[in-house]
Amino acid sequence: MPKDTGIGASPKRREDVRFLTGKGRYTDDIxxxxxxxxxxxxxxxxxxxxxxxxxxxxxxxxxxxxxxxxxxxxxxxxxxxxxxxxxxxxxxxxxxxxxxxxxxxxxxxxxxxxxxxxxxxxxxxxxxxxxxxxxxxxPAVMDMKKAVQADAPKVHDDLTSNLCYDWGFVEDNRQAVDDAIKSAAHVTTLELVNNRLIANPMEPxxxxxxxxxxxxxxxxxxxxxxxxxxxxxxxxxxxxxxxxxxxxxxxxxxxxxxxxxxxxxxxxxxxxxxxxxxxxxxxxASRSEAFMSDAHGRDHVTKIELALDADNNFTAVRTETYANMGAYLSTFAPSVPTWLHGTLMAGNYKTPLVYVNVKAVFTNTVPVDAYRGAGRPEATFQLERVVDKAARELGIDPVELRRQNFIREFPYQTPVAVEYDTGDYDATMDKLLEMIDRDGFEARRKESESRGKLRGLGINCYIEACGIAPSKLVGQLGARAGLYESATVRVNATGGLVVMTGSHSHGQGHETSFPQVIADMIGINEDQIEIVHGDTANAPMGMGTYGSRSLAVGGSAMFRATEKIIAKAKKIAAHIMEASDEDIELKDGKFTVAGTDKELAWGDVTLAAYVPHNYPLEDLEPGLEETAFYDPNNFTYPAGAYACEVEVDPETGFVEVLSFAAADDFGNVVNPMIVEGQVHGGLAQGIGQALFENCAYDEDGQLLSASYMDYTMPRAKDLPMFQVDHSCATPCTHNPLGVKGCGEAGAIGSPPSIVNGVLDALASGGHDVGHIDMPLTPAKVWAAMQGTGGTGDGTAHARSVGGPAKNV
CATH class of the missing domain: 3.90.1170.50 (Aldehyde oxidase/xanthine dehydrogenase, a/b hammerhead)
Structure with a gap:
């Protein structure tokens, strides 16, 4: 039976009552x-x-x-x-x-x-x-590769050039990677564009x-x-x-x-x-103003090479990326194509050698910064596209090529600095194949062909590093702020709690999921717990919400503060019941003395904290309020396997997504409903990038996609019903909740699934197309089938130039 309360339950989001009844308090309401x-x-x-x-x-x-x-x-x-x-x-x-x-x-x-x-x-x-x-x-500077040439006009006259930095990682691997590629039995090379996006949140x-x-x-x-x-x-x-x-x-x-x-x-x-x-x-902001003032996302041009030995083991990966910074450096912009991207280039695979080069470039465009996934979608797209291309070149099942190279021993030290603490990539792949009925795909393909359509199956894996931390490490990597999180838990005399958190909720459901954790720890009803956030006057210093860090970092701070509350409450209970602290147990909202029938209700102890008539004053101050700052010692590493089936109309190039399945490992899950919703949202945005969305400039720097007339976002009719599973859980080993992030996974894993699926569909019709740059609009897909363009050599959109994307 599903749980009704606490960790693992799926109560409806309490904050939605005010949102759906028009009683929310947004900034424009002030x-x-x-x-x-x-x-x-x-x-x-x-x-x-x-x-x-x-x-x-x-x-x-x-x-x-x-x-x-x-x-x-x-x-x-x-x-x-x-x-x-x-x-x-x-x-x-x-x-x-x-x-x-x-x-x-x-x-x-x-x-x-x-x-x-x-x-x-x-x-x-x-x-x-x-x-x-x-x-x-x-003259406007738009093309990233031309921008770094000596004769290019400078965006900033006081700089030596338009090159912000030329970053290499891991520099000590550079020569070894070059040598491995030269001596490889097979090398797959791919040039691609990660198209520029505009976030378009509901509220400007x-x-x-x-x-x-x-x-x-x-x-x-x-x-x-x-x-x-x-x-x-x-x-x-x-x-x-x-x-x-x-x-x-x-x-x-x-x-x-x-x-x-x-x-x-x-x-x-x-x-x-x-x-x-x-x-x-x-x-x-007006919506049109938001298009030209909100930070944009992605906008990379990349060449990636994957080297394999004679037994099809991955031996080396080498990439060269041009990353658009826009006209100015936004708050976290320099970290996105470097530490949030380069450190994920090992993916799910035991590739021994990786070298990543990133040239960050100033152009006359809106600044570019983090957008859902921030560097991890870019890394996953490169890697999963080149792996799929290698499988096609070698005539190998793309699933089996991935399986052969999976990491299976944990913890695993990658060649790009990070250490994966836990995971089971075979389990998520097994679950995915079970969800999609791969054995029945050929029959479905034949049915599509009978209607004159081409059906394709796209499969890929992903891993991400989220819950960004620890502060000491990111400080060494260039962060100018700590990346801890904080929480203050205040218990009222009558037993209710107010949790003041540095994490911010803007759709993640903190007001529902955070109380589930505390309610589970104490054994009280979730409606006795209020979550307060978003105001520096009444919340402890925190770093906010991004990078899927709310529960892994913010929730862990809340957990630690609640542990302090419980420890103090046990001392009070022990004093009242004339017992040792070590003999006090808290369960279902009651303090008991082990081996006796003595008990005190949660509310009796909290009242005693504020009415200290029978209180260990010589040991404890009155009151029940604690603060904790939590600075994790590693990232969390969600991972998964995704698949989609698409149908392509060869007459028009139109792509329809027929089904999409996502098997994710998020560690322990607090609220399965909220997790599923987060995955759904990420999938929608990733599919939007793959098929519809493109921020386009002309050569003079005019924004061509400056409204919803020209910037196409996916609508409900463009998306299938998603199959989502998160049962293959390997709990995180280094935070007290065992949780991993879930907010960005869908946007990370879905773009390569779509592109792999479309290329598989085209191959079934005799169109051996190496790559098509996103978004895969009908015009691009049709042109690729005709052999007249659209295959994407990494230059066509190097300036983020091109017509607005419309998959209609």
């Missing part, structure tokens, strides 16, 4: 008395010199409160980058200033030039149109700045995945506000997917302007 509204004047050219800005007409308009340009931010810091990378020679990356408003030049379409604060949005918008800006257009970004003159304090309400980090970055590095004078609040947030991790210029502006004007200032 209106501070006396607030004004800001509209940003954004550049409509990708690269240009600002010769002058005339704001006189705008300033004279009725209802305009203030007009700001870069001149008003003299002495204010730029938006900081939170991660520093050193190159192959040990030199630090080139790190340009990222001003709040453009200084001297504009560097991408959407770069904010000026800002108008007015009594209403409409007045501010009209005033923006009255501002006259004299800009001399410069919003910022509300407020200033209190009486105590010189500032408050920022913002759509953020990590309010404490925003407070630290903005207070210490941009505006110079002491942290005790700066409060950052992230209320209900409608989706993040990574794009709301970062500190943005609009947040700093609203906080700054509120103090300058001594009145609240609010900004709400």
């Amino acid at each position: 209106n501070v008395a006396g607030q004004a509204h800001v509209v940003f004047l954004r550049s409509d050219v990708a690269h240009g010199t600002i010769n002058g800005i005339d704001t006189a007409a705008a300033e004279a308009m009725e209802g305009v409160v203030g007009v700001f340009t870069a001149m008003d931010f003299d002495g204010v810091g730029g938006i900081p980058c939170g991660w520093q990378i050193t190159d192959r020679e040990g030199n630090p990356m080139q790190e340009p200033k990222h001003p709040i408003l453009a200084e001297g030049k504009v560097r991408h379409v959407g770069d904010p030039i000026a800002a108008v604060v007015a009594e209403s949005v409409s007045i501010a918008r009209d005033a923006c149109e009255a501002i006259e800006v004299d800009i001399t257009s410069l 970004r919003v910022a509300v700045g407020d200033y209190a003159r009486h105590d010189d304090s500032s408050t920022l309400y913002t759509t953020s995945q990590n309010p404490h980090v925003i407070r630290l970055l903005m207070g210490a590095f941009v505006l110079g506000i002491p942290e005790h004078k700066l409060r950052v609040v992230a209320p209900d947030v409608g989706g993040g997917f990574g794009t709301k991790i970062f500190h943005y210029a609009e947040e700093a502006f609203c906080t700054f302007a509120a103090k300058q004007l001594e009145r609240p200032v609010k900004w709400t």
Whole structure:
């Protein structure tokens, strides 16, 4: 029988009651008395010199409160980058200033030039149109490979070139990898593009700045995945506000997917302007504005080589990647194509030698940073595509080639620094094959052929490193912040608990799953536990939610704090029942003395903590509140095997996803329903990347896919019913819950499944196509079948250039 409560149960998400009844409190719902509204004047050219800005007409308009340009931010810091990378020679990356408003030049379409604060949005918008800006257009730098040539125009004049860094990993392996590839019995080479994406969360970004003159304090309400980090970055590095004078609040947030991790210029502006004007200032992004101001994701061009010996064992992997940084360095941007990508290039396989080279490049585009999966989807896509291509070249079953090279002994030290603590890749593959009825595939293929369609089966594996940590390690790798998590557990006199966590929930279901853990530990009802997050004024310092770290890191901090609570409560119970601490047991909400019939209810002990009439005062302070900071000693390593069946119409190139199965190892699962939902969401986004989504620029840096008219996201009709399984669990060995992350897996494992499936379908029709770059639109697939293009040599989209993707 399924559990009703506690760990392993699937209670309905308690937070959904307010969301589904329209009672959520999002940032745009917050209106501070006396607030004004800001509209940003954004550049409509990708690269240009600002010769002058005339704001006189705008300033004279009725209802305009203030007009700001870069001149008003003299002495204010730029938006900081939170991660520093050193190159192959040990030199630090080139790190340009990222001003709040453009200084001297504009560097991408959407770069904010000026800002108008007015009594209403409409007045501010009209005033923006009255501002006259004299800009001399410069050649836009769009192609990453051309951008690093000596004669390329520079995005930042004060840098030596457009190359942010040239990173090699593991540098000591470089020569050995070269030698292994030269001597290999077979080498498979593949050049591919990981297409640029726009996150498109349900709620666009919003910022509300407020200033209190009486105590010189500032408050920022913002759509953020990590309010404490925003407070630290903005207070210490941009505006110079002491942290005790700066409060950052992230209320209900409608989706993040990574794009709301970062500190943005609009947040700093609203906080700054509120103090300058001594009145609240609010900004709400329009959807079209979000397309050109939210950090984008992916955008890699890669060449990968896989070497095999005569027995088809993997001997070496070598990659060379060009990674687009955009015009500025976003908060975590440098870490995504390096430490979050290179360290996963071993995948599920015991390949002894791996070398990864990444050239990070500045271009005249929106900054690129973490998007769901952040580096791991890029690594998985490269590796799983080249493995599938190798199997086809060698005439080997792609499943058996993978199995032959699986890691089977744990812990396993990879050649790319990380150590996998546990896993069972054969088990997830076995489960997957059971789910998809592979033996019946040929019959289904024949049925498709009878209708003039080509059916393909795509299979792949993945592994990811999430729950990013530990702080000591990431500090050595360039992180400029710790990556611990925190929790304060406060027990009320009547036995209810309030948990204040540094983790932030923006769709993950923390208010449901976190109480399940504590309820299981104590043996009380989950409705006695409240989760509080998102406000730096009442939650301990935490690093927020991203990288599938909420439960593995944030939940572990909560677990440790609750352990402290239980230990203290046992001392109180022991004193009252005149027993030894060691003899006290807590189960089902009752304290008992081992070997006796003595017992005390949870509420009796918590009351005693606050009404200490019979209390061990000489040993314990009254009260029942504890804080814990948890800094894990390793990542967690979810892994799995995915498969899809697709049908291709050879007349049009249209791809239909018929079925999709995901067998994942997430370790211990707290709430199976929430885990399944997280996988569903990730699969939808991964399928979106594979078939529909593409952020496209033209050669002049104009964003061609700047609205939903041109940027195609998957709809319900484009997706099949998913089969999801997470029964093949190998618990994490180094966190107290034994959990692994689940939030990004679907987006990591699904793109290669789709591409492998489409290429398998084409091969069944006699079209031996080596590769097609994502998104696999009908036009690309049809062209590949005709032999007229679409095979993807790693150059066609090196500039993120091409028409908007529409699989219609």
